[in-house]
Amino acid sequence: MYEKVLSGLEDKVTKERNFIKTFFQFSVGQWIAAFISFITTPIITWLIIPAEFGKASMFTLAFNLLLTIALLGVDQSFVRMFYERPEDDRRNLFWESLLPSLTVGFVIFIVIGFFWKELSFILFGDYTHFLPVFLLGITVLVGVVERFATLTVRMKKRGIAFSALRIVNGITNAAFTILYALFVSRTFYAVIVGLFFSHIASVLLAIYFERDLWFGKLKIDFGSINAIIKYGLPFVPAFLITWLFQSIDRLALRNYCDFTEIGLYSAAFKVVAVMNLIQAGFTTFWTPVSFESYEKEPESAGIFEKTSLFIAAAIFVFGMLIIVFKDAIFLLLESSYRQAAGISAFLILMPIMYTVSEVTVVGINFKKKTHWHMLIAAVSGGFNIFGNILLVPLYGARGAALSTGLSYIIFFCMRTFISKSLYKVDYHLKKFFSATFVFVVVAFINTFTGNTVWQILSAVCGLIFVLVIYNNEVRYMFNLVMGELRRIVKLRE
Incomplete structure (x- = not known):
C-alpha cells in the first residue's frame, strides 16, 4: 500500500x-x-518618430486582416485533426491544409496589385507608397507558409526548435528595422522591412526543422480538403470579427486622431x-x-x-x-x-x-x-x-x-x-x-x-x-x- x-x-x-x-x-x-x-524598442523610438510608427501600425493591421482571410480557418483544422491522423498520414494532412490557404493568398496578392494606390491612401494617407503595399501582398503569402511551418513544430511539441524560431524572428526583425533606419531612411518603411525579413527567416528555419514533413510522397484527398475547409470556415467570420474587435482601437484613432x-x-x-x-x-x-x-x-x-x-x-x-x-x-x-x-x-x-x-x-x-x-x-x-x-x-x-x-x-x-x-x-x-x-x-x-x-x-x-x-x-x-x-x-x- x-x-x-x-x-x-x-x-x-x-x-x-x-x-x-x-x-x-x-x-x-x-x-x-x-x-x-x-532592448530594441527604445532604440527604434529614438530613430523613428511617433507619426511614422503609427503608419507602420496600420500596415500590421492590414497584414493581420488579410492573413486571417487567406488562412480560411484551416490552420485550426490542422491543429484539431493533427492527433486524429496517424503519424505517416500527417504529411498529407499538412498539404491538404496548406494548399487552400496558399490559393487564397495568391488571389489576395493579385487584388492588392490592382488596387495598390487605394490601399496606400487608406493605410498611409497618400497614393505614393507602392513598396510597402507590394510588401504587404508578399508578406501575406509568406505569412501563410509561416503559419503552417511553425504549427508543425508546435504540434510535434518541439519546444527548443520553436523557441529558436521566436529568437531568430526577434533578432531579424530588430536588426533589419534598425539597419534600414540608420542607413536608408528613418520612416515607417524600416518597421515594414524588419517585419518582412523576420517572417522570411522564420519560414526558412521552420521548413528546415520539419523538412521531412515538407518533402516526400503525397496523396492528396480532395474529400479530406473539403472536410478541412468545412471545419475551418466557421472560424473565419469569428476571426474577422475578432480582428475588428482587436483593431477598432487603432481604426478609431485613425478616424478621430x-x-x-x-x-x-x-x-x-x-x-x-x-x-x-x-x-x-x-x-x-x-x-x-x-x-x-x-x-x-x-x-x-x-x-x-x-x-x-x-x-x-x-x-x-x-x-x-x-x-x-x-x-x-x-x-x-x-x-x-x-x-x-x-x-x-x-x-x-x-x-x-x-x-x-x-x-x-x-x-x-x-x-x-x-x-x-x-x-x-x-x-x-x-x-x-x-x-x-x-x-x-x-x-x-x-x-x-x-x-x-x-x-x-x-x-x-x-x-x-x-x-x-x-x-x-x-x-x-x-x-x-x-x-x-x-x-x-x-x-x-x-x-x-x-x-x-x-x-x-x-x-x-x-x-x-x-x-x-x-x-x-x-x-x-x-x-x-x-x-x-x-x-x-x-x-x-
Whole structure:
C-alpha cells in the first residue's frame, strides 16, 4: 500500500516536472524575444518618430486582416485533426491544409496589385507608397507558409526548435528595422522591412526543422480538403470579427486622431508586447498539450483546473509588476513617446484575459462547437466598437485603451461560461474576478490620475492583493521552480 502511494506521488512529481520542462522549452524563446523587443524598442523610438510608427501600425493591421482571410480557418483544422491522423498520414494532412490557404493568398496578392494606390491612401494617407503595399501582398503569402511551418513544430511539441524560431524572428526583425533606419531612411518603411525579413527567416528555419514533413510522397484527398475547409470556415467570420474587435482601437484613432496618437498607442503596445510574447509562449505550448490530454482522458479535467489557477496567478503578478515599473520602463524611450506610459495599464488586460481564457475556452474547442467563437467575438467586439466611438473623441489613446481592456473582460467571461456549459471544470472564478477587480481599479488610477505617487502606491497595493489572492499558487510555483533549479544544479555538480 505504501509503495503504491509513493509510486503515485513520484508519478505526480514526474508529470509536473515534465509539464514545467515542456512549458520552459516552448517559452524560453518567447522570453528571449521579449527581452530583444524590450532592448530594441527604445532604440527604434529614438530613430523613428511617433507619426511614422503609427503608419507602420496600420500596415500590421492590414497584414493581420488579410492573413486571417487567406488562412480560411484551416490552420485550426490542422491543429484539431493533427492527433486524429496517424503519424505517416500527417504529411498529407499538412498539404491538404496548406494548399487552400496558399490559393487564397495568391488571389489576395493579385487584388492588392490592382488596387495598390487605394490601399496606400487608406493605410498611409497618400497614393505614393507602392513598396510597402507590394510588401504587404508578399508578406501575406509568406505569412501563410509561416503559419503552417511553425504549427508543425508546435504540434510535434518541439519546444527548443520553436523557441529558436521566436529568437531568430526577434533578432531579424530588430536588426533589419534598425539597419534600414540608420542607413536608408528613418520612416515607417524600416518597421515594414524588419517585419518582412523576420517572417522570411522564420519560414526558412521552420521548413528546415520539419523538412521531412515538407518533402516526400503525397496523396492528396480532395474529400479530406473539403472536410478541412468545412471545419475551418466557421472560424473565419469569428476571426474577422475578432480582428475588428482587436483593431477598432487603432481604426478609431485613425478616424478621430492623427498618426502621432496612433504611434503613441503603438508604443504602449510595444511595451505590453512583452506580456503578449509570454502569452504566445504559453498558448503555443498549451494548444497541443490540451488537445492531447483530452484525446487520452476526456473525463479528466484536473489539468485544466490547475493550469487555469497557475497561469492566472503568474500573469496577474507579472502585469502588476509592469504597472509598478511602467514609468521607469518608458523613460528608456525617446521623450516624445513617454506619455504612452499612461496608456499602457488597461492594455495589459488584453494578454491577461486572453491567456487565461485559452485554458477556460477548451470546452468549445473539444466539443467542436466553433460557431460560439463568432458570437463571442461579435458581442465583445460590439462593446469595443461602442466604447471606442464614445471614448476616443474624449480621451484619445487613453480612451481606446480603457475600452479595449474592458472589452477583453467581456471576451473572457463569454469564452469561459460557454465553455463551462459544454465541459465542466472548476476554474475558481471567485479568485480570478477578485484579482480582475483589483487590476481594473489600479489601471484606472494609473490611466486617469496624474499623480505618480498615487499610481505607484496603487500598483504596489494591487500586487500585494494579487499575491494574497493567489497565495497558494504563487508559493507552489515558486517551490516547484526552485526545486527544479536545485535538481539541475545537483546534476551538473
